[in-house]
Each structure stands twice: as C-alpha cells, then as structure tokens.
Amino acid sequence: MDYEKVRDLSFDELSGTISEEEKSWLRNAIREDLQARNIWEDIQRDSSRLLTDASDSFDQHPAEEVLGGLQQRRRRSYLLKVSSIAAACLLAMLGSWYLFSTKAPQPLAANDSTAHTIRLVTAEGKVIDLSNDSTGIRVDNAVLNNKQHTLSFDVSHQNGSGINTLTVPAGKDYHLLLADGTKVQLNAATTISFPFSFTGKTREVTVSGEAFFQVAAKAGQPFIVHLPGSTVNVLGTAFNINTYDSGVVKVALVEGSVKVASNRHDIVLKPGYEITTTKNGVSKESFDPDLVLGWRTGLYTFEDASLQELAPIIHRWFGVTIALDNARVASRRFFGVIDWNRPLEDFQHNLERADGIRSHYDQQGILHFE
Template sequence: MDEIARNNFLKKFSENRHTEQEHKLFIKWLESLPDEEVDALLEQYGDFFKDLPDEETANHPELFAKIEAQIDAAETEEASDHSIKPKIPFKKLIAVAAAILLFITIGIVFRNNLVKEQTITNNTNKITPGGNKAILTLANGSQIVLESAKKGVLANQQNIIVNKTADGKLVYDASQKQQDNAGLQSGYNTISTPNGGQYQVVLPDGTMVWLNAASSLKFPVAFTGKERNVELTGEGYFEVAKNKAMPFRVTVNHSTVEVLGTHFNIMGYAEEKSTNTTLLEGSVKIISGNNQKLIVPGEQARVNGEIEVAKVNAAQAVEWKNGNFNFSHENIETIMRKVARWYNVSVQYQGAITNEGFVGTVPRSENITEVLNALELTGLVHFKIIERRVIVMP
C-alpha cells in the first residue's frame, strides 16, 4: 500500500466513509509489514498517543487502556524472549494494536486540521470532477453538444447513423451503408472534449475510442480505400477492430501509430515532453519522420524527435479510463497538469517546489480537495485555492 493510498484511506476512516474491504486491505497491509517497519509505526504513533491531551483519551478510555496494555505486554514478552522461535504472533499483536491506534490518532490529526481543510473546501464549491462532456462537429460544420443531446439518433450521414446510447456513448452505425464503397464521398467528423470532459465513441468500423479531457479525434464518416486514418490531439485509448486489409493509423503530433487490431493508449498533449504510446495487446508500429519501431505489450514508445522504447506497467497508463488518477513517480507539475485538465482549473506555483516523484492512485470521481489533501499528506507540497485557481506551495 503506497503512501497516498494509505493516507487517503485513513482520511476516509476518520470521516467514517471507508468500506469494509478497504478496512480489511489496510489491516492485511499492516500485518504484512517487516518487524522493523512495525516498530517504526509504533514509535511514530505511540509517541503521539502518549502526548495526547486528557480530553482526547477520555473519549475512548477503555479502548486506549486496552491498546496500551496490549502494546506493553507484547513489548515486554518480546524483550524477554531469547529463544529462536518466530516472533510473528507478537508482530501481529502489535500490528493490530497499532491499527486501532492509527485509526484513533489519525482521526484526531484530521480533526485538529479541520480548519485548514475547511479553508480549501470553502473555495471549491464550484469545482467538481469532470464527466461525459464533448462536442461533435459533423461534416457539414454543424455542432452537437453531446452532454445535453437527447439519446437516440443524432444524425444520418450517407446512411451512417450516429446514435447517442442510453449510457451516453456515441456510436456510428454503418450497417445500412452501401456495400460498394466506390464513389462514396466520405466527410470527416470531429469529437472534442473540453477541460473537465471525457467521452467514448464507437467508430464506423467498430473501433472503440475513449477520449480523455482536453482531447479531440477527427475521423471519416465511413472508412474507404486501403487505410483507416484518424487524427488525435490530447489523449485517447483505442481498441481497434481487426481488419487485415485496412491498417488503422493514428496521427498525433507529427508521428503515426499503425496497427491492424490491438489495444493501446496514446498520450500526446502538446504541453507534455513526449508523445507516449503504451501497448496493452497486439503490436503497433511507431513512425516518426524516417524512424520507426515496433513495440509489444508492456512497452511504451516515447516520441520526442527520436523514438525511445521502455518497459512499463501498461495498466497504469489507462487508469484514467478506469476512473483513477495514477501517479507513478511523477513530479508535482506533471500531476497538476492532469488535475488542471480534469477539474478545469488553472495552476500557479509559489516558492521552491519539490522535484520529488509521487506514487499513488486516487479516484477521479473525488472532489478536488481529496486529491490535493492526499498529496499534502506526504508533507512535500501544500495548496491554496482561490476561485478556480490552485496555488501550489512548498
């Protein structure tokens, strides 16, 4: 359990918002710790426990007495035990006692910091998580605001029916188009998501695409000829329908990703250092200028002039599609660009900001304060919110 996930759970526990499964996972994590880490936890929270004011311990007199007795007994027995038998029972006893103690002390810490957190909350009433928001621009230039459009048929273009499904997905139904594509004049449609938006579209060939915030996809109303060509800006996850006769090509930032049928993610925001293609299934060819490379599942191609290939945890690259922020040793500026795109806020930096990498997962459905508080709990960074501006401080 990483630090952000742990602190996020403890905050939920203090507010009585945790689930039984989360509780069990936390206990399991505690019981799996090496002896020295358990000792460190006891020392850290035990010292805090001893320094608590009387009015706090008075709220749970029996529980505090029991915890204290368990810890004292375990430490006494462990200190007097010079045999070589395993110490796991003592470690587990301490872990359980420490777990109860952690729950209480963390709750007190959060209560003591309530004023600070309330300051953030009071400024974030209008800052909500992103959702299914996008604009569809048809071949004739007309636009449809998808989040407010009614479910059902939105357009009919050359017998390609454009539907908005009950679950808010955009589907191009090509089942009624003429079988002979000769002479078919195919125009282009574009689906664009704003900051704070995401959307899923099923293309005329059956390819499924998930668009992240501040992204767009330009594609033909009907795929004709020998290739299926689309243009991406921002970030998208693709599950390409197989068709050996018509390779599928995604153009993004002057590079091309070519596939026959596969699952991959492309992150190509202009403000990021490189365009990253991460492969989950199948194989893809990355083409940039005169350079090209093939990648296999579990690899990521990073294009910034040259093409660099690295082994990665591919599942982490698509956590956004599954409803999570995933921070994998990312610096605060990279993280805040994700936050800015999803919550539609601006970001300002004050002072010397840490270059440390953050690791953790936070649901994208959470209020912005949940994400910022999880980052603050590392002690490496702090935040202040004014209107829709997030100020990042040391």
C-alpha cells in the same frame, strides 16, 4: 482470484489491522495460487528491506524515497501504517504525505461555454453538442446516436469520407464507436478526427491527447492512427496513445501488434511494452498497467510527482486551472492516486493536513496552492 484483495490484505497483515477471517483467506490464497503468493512475497520482501534501511536512509534522502518503494505498491488512498516500532517511529517523523484527489464540478476559468462541452464538428461544418444523451440526430449522410456517453452512427451511403472532429474538454471523458466496429475511449482534453465511413484502402484517424483503441480486425484495410510527429500502423489490437506532453508521443500495447513510425525509426511493439518518441530519439520499455491505463477507470497513479507535475493532470480531469504560489509548494513531491470519481476538495484537505499547503479559489475560478 482477487489479486487486489491479496495485495490489500498483505499490507493489512503488515500493519496489524487484518482480522482472523481475512488472515485465513490470505493464507489459503497464497497457498493455492502462485501469483497470489508472489504478490505476498514481494510485499514482505520490500517492507523488510525498507524498514531495515530506514534509519540510515532518512538522514540522507527525502521522506518519499524512504517509503516510496513500498507505498507506491498500495492503491488505497491512505498512508500505510506498519506495525513494527521502527516503522512507527519513522512514520511519526514523516507525517501523512500520501494523498489522493478526486472529481467534482468546479468553476472553470474560461468564459466560452462551448469550451466545456463534448463537441462534434462535422465535415460540413455543423456543430453538435454531445454533452447530453440524444438519438436520431441527422447530419450529412449519417444518423448519430449519443447514448451512455458513447457516440455511434449509421451511414446511409458510402460517401462519408469527409473528416469530422470530436473534442472532449477538460473534466470529461467519452467513447466513440467507429464505422468498422473499432472502439475508442477518449481521455479529457483529447481530440480525434475521423470519417463516418472508411471507403479507401486504409482506415485512418488523427488523435491529439490520450485515447485507448480496441481496433476491429479487417483484412486488407489497415488501421492507421496519426499522431504529432509519428504514425501508428495497427494489425488488429488494443493499445493506448498519449500525446499530452508537447513533443512527446507514447504508445503502450496491450494486445496484438502495432508498428510505430516516426521520422527516423520504425518499431514494432510487443504486448506489455511502451514506446516513447521525442525529438531526442526513441525508447522502448515494459509498462505498468496501473500507471498507464488506470485513467480508463478514473484512477491516476503518481509516483514521486511534484505538485507542478500534477497541476496539468488536475486541470485536465477537473477543468480547474492551478496556480502554485511559491517554489516550495511547486517542488514538494508525493506518491498517491487521483480518483476521478470523488470531490477535488479531498485532495485540497489532505494536502493541507499532510504538508500545511493551503488552497483557495480566486474570483476567476483559479485554484491557488500557497
């Protein structure tokens, strides 16, 4: 069952833009599939509640709070148009504020060209540029293969326990296949340190940034991920880690089991839950896969986020430094999706059209919103 199609057609039904063929497909889906029906009923219930309360809420709350609960459920990059007169009036008052932005090459502020390449520094100090496909690279005791945006390697002998460091810059992502078969997907602005072979009683790596792990099970040799201020002990699993924010570590478990050890707590996670550790303590709650894992397919979903909060995301994904030239611009809040596979100019255009916020690049390649 295509549940994304169910969700989209449910919104189209509300907006009056659904065709008869699509309506028939939707009716069959919600009749035959329980999850499809639950999706449809949730959207119907949310829209009814939001429209009933809209006139009172609009006088007391920002526009985002009125339609946010409904629109954050929509993953398309345009404003939901609801068919009722009350909703149409509300949308006229709100204007188009639901945005998306996307990926395109842009000038980067830094002058050091190596800062914008995917780079491996071996334990012996050799620097390898991995930005373009290459195979058969001999280094130390390993032969590197850099194909289809993925680094793998063959080790000639079990003496590759020195630590290598792989750095993925802003504006790029990358994949790594470790010696034991563990797969790692690295988000932009992320660093991982690892050996070419795991020769001891444990398999250990260190990560700063964001990465998704699919750990190969190996009895008697636990997999350990070192993070700033905490450690993840893995029991054969798939999980996401995020250390972008200083002093904050997030671990979201997709399947299997992990134990997160910080200075004061050891917590075992169950699938579907995320743990957040800060200097103030530890919290655990269920997570939305769209919000936490969307980056793996090039989507960043944001809910009630200010441009100030989005600026580091844009910098990481597009390699562009952002300057917010006044307080109103910095604090304006939006719901939407950043699609890494489309041009950044789309975000700029929609932002100006929706809220009158203009933008330009200066001579240093810094993007100003004004």
